[in-house]
Amino acid sequence: MLPGDTLCNVLYIDLGKKSYRIEKRPALFEAGIGGAGVAIRLLAEECPAGCDPFSPDNPVVFAVGPLTGLFPLASKTVAMFKSPLSGNLGESHCGGRSAVAIRLAGYGAMVIKGASETPIYLAVHGDKVYFRNAATLWGMDNLFTAGQIIRGREPSPGTRTIMRIGRAGEKMIPFAGVTTETYRHFGRLGLGAVFGSKKLKAVVVSGARSLPTKDVKEYRKIYEQIHKAAVESEVMRKYHDLGTAENVLPLNVIGGLPTRNLKDSRFEGAETMSGESFAGKYLGRRLACSHCPVGCIHIAALREPDEREAFFYKTSMICYDYEPIYALGTMLGISDPEGFLKLMHKVETTGLDVMSTGVVLAWATEALERGLITEETMGWLRLSWGDYKAYIEAVEKIVEQPNDFFKALAGGVEHASAIYGGSEFALSYGGNEMAGYHTGPAAHLGLLLGARHSHLDNAGYSVDQKIVMKKQTTPREIVDRIFEEEQWRQVLSSLVICFFARGIYTPEVVSETLGSAGFALSPDELSSIGKKIHFEKYAFKFREGFKLQEERLPGRIFETMSSAGRIDADFMKQAVEYAESVLGAAGAEESK
Amino acid sequence: MDGRMRLSIVDRDRCVGCQICMFACVRRQGSAGLDGACIGVRSVGGMEKGMTVIVCRACPDPPCMKVCPADALKLRNGGGVILDAEKCIGCGNCREECIIGAVFWWDEKNKPAICIHCGYCANFCPHGVLALERGK
Numbered sequence: 001m002l003p004g005d006t007l008c009n010v011l012y013i014d015l016g017k018k019s020y021r022i023e024k025r026p027a028l029f030e031a032g033i034g035g036a037g038v039a040i041r042l043l044a045e046e047c048p049a050g051c052d053p054f055s056p057d058n059p060v061v062f063a064v065g066p067l068t069g070l071f072p073l074a075s076k077t078v079a080m081f082k083s084p085l086s087g088n089l090g091e092s093h094c095g096g097r098s099a100v101a102i103r104l105a106g107y108g109a110m111v112i113k114g115a116s117e118t119p120i121y122l123a124v125h126g127d128k129v130y131f132r133n134a135a136t137l138w139g140m141d142n143l144f145t146a147g148q149i150i151r152g153r154e155p156s157p158g159t160r161t162i163m164r165i166g167r168a169g170e171k172m173i174p175f176a177g178v179t180t181e182t183y184r185h186f187g188r189l190g191l192g193a194v195f196g197s198k199k200l201k202a203v204v205v206s207g208a209r210s211l212p213t214k215d216v217k218e219y220r221k222i223y224e225q226i227h228k229a230a231v232e233s234e235v236m237r238k239y240h241d242l243g244t245a246e247n248v249l250p251l252n253v254i255g256g257l258p259t260r261n262l263k264d265s266r267f268e269g270a271e272t273m274s275g276e277s278f279a280g281k282y283l284g285r286r287l288a289c290s291h292c293p294v295g296c297i298h299i300a301a302l303r304e305p306d307e308r309e310a311f312f313y314k315t316s317m318i319c320y321d322y323e324p325i326y327a328l329g330t331m332l333g334i335s336d337p338e339g340f341l342k343l344m345h346k347v348e349t350t351g352l353d354v355m356s357t358g359v360v361l362a363w364a365t366e367a368l369e370r371g372l373i374t375e376e377t378m379g380w381l382r383l384s385w386g387d388y389k390a391y392i393e394a395v396e397k398i399v400e401q402p403n404d405f406f407k408a409l410a411g412g413v414e415h416a417s418a419i420y421g422g423s424e425f426a427l428s429y430g431g432n433e434m435a436g437y438h439t440g441p442a443a444h445l446g447l448l449l450g451a452r453h454s455h456l457d458n459a460g461y462s463v464d465q466k467i468v469m470k471k472q473t474t475p476r477e478i479v480d481r482i483f484e485e486e487q488w489r490q491v492l493s494s495l496v497i498c499f500f501a502r503g504i505y506t507p508e509v510v511s512e513t514l515g516s517a518g519f520a521l522s523p524d525e526l527s528s529i530g531k532k533i534h535f536e537k538y539a540f541k542f543r544e545g546f547k548l549q550e551e552r553l554p555g556r557i558f559e560t561m562s563s564a565g566r567i568d569a570d571f572m573k574q575a576v577e578y579a580e581s582v583l584g585a586a587g588a589e590e591s592k
Numbered sequence: 593m594d595g596r597m598r599l600s601i602v603d604r605d606r607c608v609g610c611q612i613c614m615f616a617c618v619r620r621q622g623s624a625g626l627d628g629a630c631i632g633v634r635s636v637g638g639m640e641k642g643m644t645v646i647v648c649r650a651c652p653d654p655p656c657m658k659v660c661p662a663d664a665l666k667l668r669n670g671g672g673v674i675l676d677a678e679k680c681i682g683c684g685n686c687r688e689e690c691i692i693g694a695v696f697w698w699d700e701k702n703k704p705a706i707c708i709h710c711g712y713c714a715n716f717c718p719h720g721v722l723a724l725e726r727g728k
């Protein structure tokens with residue numbers, strides 16, 4: 001690390017005592033680089049073993065990396081905390097302006113602990129931290145409004161991030177997320193609920209300082225190469241043009257698009273719900289995270305007539321992506337794009353995680369269909385595939401929890417199915433609701449084995465498409481591929497490089513760019529750091545009671561044909577056993 | 593460099609808010625990060641409303657120049673100003689005077705950061721928002 005680089009500054013904030021301090025921790029960053037590598041260490045240090053996720057002791061850690069603010073596409077913030085949804089490792093990544101703001105405010109990481117008695121929001125402007133009253137914002141219906149108000153009250157528009165929670169977070173729903181810059185999220189695993197438990201409505205961070213480089217000429221040269229590679233890359237075209245929604249049609253063609261709670265893997269409405277259809281009819285604007293040339297964020301403009309008055313219209317700007325289209329679209333049998341957008345907007349205003357919400361609602365619909373629950377249990381709400389209006393009502397009920405059934409749903413699909421039955425079609429892994437791929441065994445193994453049970457941990461769905469669909473393979477080969485990918489991704493997420501840019505940031509390029517930031521790490525050294533971080537994450541999971549052999553694979557995935565044919569239970573069993581032995585051996589190695 | 597060229601915003605609606613231009617301007621000055629950027633990109637009241645790009649318009653008769661008590665701002669050929677950093681006392685009058693907010697601030701140096709219309713940023717804008725054009 002370069003002398004004078006503020007990356008090594010860790011900002012510790014205590015919400016209970018309303019105090020803060022800055023500590024220099026160069027060794028922490030030398031070893032863990034930044035992002036995930038630093039966050040897992042801070043989490044292990046700060047989170048007491050067996051900590052209740054809603055205890056004031058549960059820390060919220062944010063970390064960015066040495067390339068943030070220096071090079072394009074290194075603008076993600078990694079959050080770590082103990083998850084109220086899985087009761088174990090919570091990790092979530094978010095872009096927007098968050099990472100650049102934290103780095104240029106002069107920090108490599110932030111640790112927020114304690115809890116406030118009354119609602120507050122934090123404002124971190126450079127080296128000053130302000131504890132502001134948020135009582136008036138608490139309970140506000142629409143998350144967008146809370147963002148608007150803070151925006152008007154705080155300085156530094158353009159070089160700040162506003163991370164905030166909605167009602168879902170305030171009510172500590174374990175799959176509530178944190179929203180930044182209106183359209184980006186720390187989704188999955190309930191960071192929003194942890195904010196809520198601390199009475200923390202929002203965190204504003206601003207900063208626009210300068211950063212040191214090793215050799216400015218060399219830096220500019222490498223910068224130009226990366227910039228060029230990025231703007232000329234295929235990803236640039238793909239993610240800028242249609243965005244991740246481009247995946248809808250190809251996944252449907254190969255029969256990997258989970259539909260109606262994965263009763264099917266092809267959706268008859270895929271055409272109208274495709275990236276092409278949204279871009280053609282609704283795309284209103286594209287946005288980018290700070291320092292990203294791609295601009296993958298797609299915003300639809302939905303123009304709706306007022307119900308009471310003629311010639312009165314309102315236009316809402318609603319973000320869409322592949323995963324929301326899967327979770328709130330195909331999984332719920334919704335083929336009307338406007339219906340989907342309205343439902344999406346509803347979920348966004350509450351601050352629930354979109355993916356978990358969709359999976360939970362899909363489970364509830366099937367449970368009703370099968371008679372496990374009745375309309376009466378639901379408080380006379382009738383959910384049926386495609387009926388987006390009923391789903392909008394259900395989202396409100398998940399937040400408000402007017403009866404026992406919605407209280408159960410608000411606990412996540414695993415929780416709800418433990419009470420009402422139907423766990424064979426409750427689609428979750430390690431307590432986290434499933435992502436949108438039924439491409440074959442690797443997709444599901446990826447979710448099961450991923451340290452945060454996210455499709456982004458190791459992209460198992462891509463292993464299916466590249467290997468399983470093409471040739472005869474073994475459980476061992478798949479697990480090796482999954483772990484290998486996850487380990488390299490630890491390097492990327494320690495540098496907080498966007499996974500979309502993984503083709504640009506090859507090990508050699510990463511090593512070169514790190515040189516500009518004063519880190520001398522060869523591709524080989526990087527890969528062993530990746531491995532180490534992966535095991536550290538698992539060590540935390542084991543410490544908190546994770547047992548792979550006790551995790552379940554939902555029965556449904558074996559029933560519905562995947563892109564790679566029917567998934568064989570025996571094959572999966574062998575894969576899990578092998579994974580167990582790899583992690584066990586690594587654990588023994590670590591503890592030496 | 594032709595002195596009459598100026599940086600213009602050819603199509604604000606194409607801006608995605610990536611701020612690549614801001615980082616470019618800082619690199620041009622031999623630094624990194626955002627301190628000293630002479631161009632600013634921010635949303636117009638939230639991301640849902642789109643972006644605004646703020647940069648010096650190369651005024652032929654620059655108001656900022658007139659309020660400098662240290663005579664540190666000189667009229668640039670083609671409009672706008674050139675800063676003589678050695679004369680500048682960091683009072684901030686120029687920043688107050690520019691009603692579009694195009695006089696930015698270099699915090700670490702405590703000096704204004706004003707666009708010199710070099711066009712470096714335009715070379716990096718991935719979405720065709722900026723261009724160096726002949727002044728009208």
Ligand code: SF4
Binds near residue numbers: 616630647706708713
């Ligand atoms: S034209 Fe040159 S000085 Fe002006 S904003 Fe762009 S890079 Fe900066």
Ligand code: SF4
Binds near residue numbers: 606611614720722
């Ligand atoms: S580089 Fe272009 S698209 Fe990006 S913020 Fe600047 S003007 Fe907008």
